[in-house]
Each structure stands twice: as structure tokens, then as C-alpha cells.
Amino acid sequence: QVQLLESGGGLVQGGGSLRLSCTASGILFSSNAMGWYRQAPGKQRELVAAITSGGSTNYADSVKGRFTISRDNAKNTMYLQMNSLKPEDTAVYYCNVPWRSTTYWGQGTQVTVSS
Numbered sequence: 001q002v003q004l005l006e007s008g009g010g011l012v013q014g015g016g017s018l019r020l021s022c023t024a025s026g027i028l029f030s031s032n033a034m035g036w037y038r039q040a041p042g043k044q045r046e047l048v049a050a051i052t053s054g055g056s057t058n059y060a061d062s063v064k065g066r067f068t069i070s071r072d073n074a075k076n077t078m079y080l081q082m083n084s085l086k087p088e089d090t091a092v093y094y095c096n097v098p099w100r101s102t103t104y105w106g107q108g109t110q111v112t113v114s115s
Contacts, residue, residue: 002026002104004095009109012085016113020080022095022106030073032099036080038091038111048093049080063089085113 008020020036035050049059049069057069068081078095092108 002097002099002102004097004104004106006093006095006106006109009093009111011112011114014085014087014113014115016085017081017083018085018111020082020093020095020109020111022078022080024076024078024095024097027097027099027104029076032097034071034078035096036069036078036093037096038089038093039108040088040091043091045094051078082111085111087113087115089113 003025005023006020008018010018012018031053033050033052036048037045038048039045047060048063049057049067051057051069051071059067066084071078090111090113092110094108095106097104
């Protein structure tokens with residue numbers, strides 16, 4: 001059974017930082033690409049950042065230079081370091097992994113950035 005458990009969300013003032021974590025079980029973690037998505041109220045879910053099994057990364061233009069995605073294969077955990085947060089970063093953040101023809105999502109963690 002695949003499980004993705006996110007943590008690290010919260011309320012932060014603009015300009016602040018948060019680090020999200022996503023711990024996976026039930027998959028061969030080190031061999032999988034993974035991603036972080038977010039969904040703001042009234043908006044579609046969007047890709048924030050992704051990381052391949054080899055560690056290559058890509059980012060949405062809106063977060064480049066502010067967010068960093070990383071992974072620790074020994075801990076089966078993916079991270080999203082978010083710096084210089086803006087009110088427009090407010091959303092529910094989800095981790096995502098494709099595994100054996102199925103896409104799995106975590107339960108989401110709320111990030112709220114006050115102005």
C-alpha cells in the first residue's frame with residue numbers, strides 16, 4: 001500500500017520560510033521521480049517543483065530562485081524548502097508520485113502566507 005505523508009505547513013509572514021516534507025512508503029523510493037503541487041482556493045492544482053530519481057530538478061517560473069526541492073533516499077523523504085514566501089504562495093501543497101501506472105497523492109498540507 002502506497003502512502004505519502006506530508007508535514008511542515010503552517011502560517012508564516014511574507015518573506016519567511018517553511019520546509020515541507022513528504023515521506024513515502026510502499027514504493028521503491030530511490031527509483032521514482034516525485035513532485036510537489038499546490039492548489040489555491042478557486043484555482044487549478046499546479047506543479048511547483050519536481051525531482052527525478054537522479055536528482056535533476058525543475059521548477060515553476062513563479063518559484064524559481066525561492067524554492068528548492070530535494071530528496072533523501074535513505075529516509076524515503078522528499079523536501080521543499082520555501083524561502084522568501086509571498087501571499088500568493090498560499091495554498092494546499094501536495095506531494096505526488098507515479099508508481100506502477102497509478103499516480104498517488106498525499107493528503108496535503110496548508111501553507112498560509114500573511115502580508
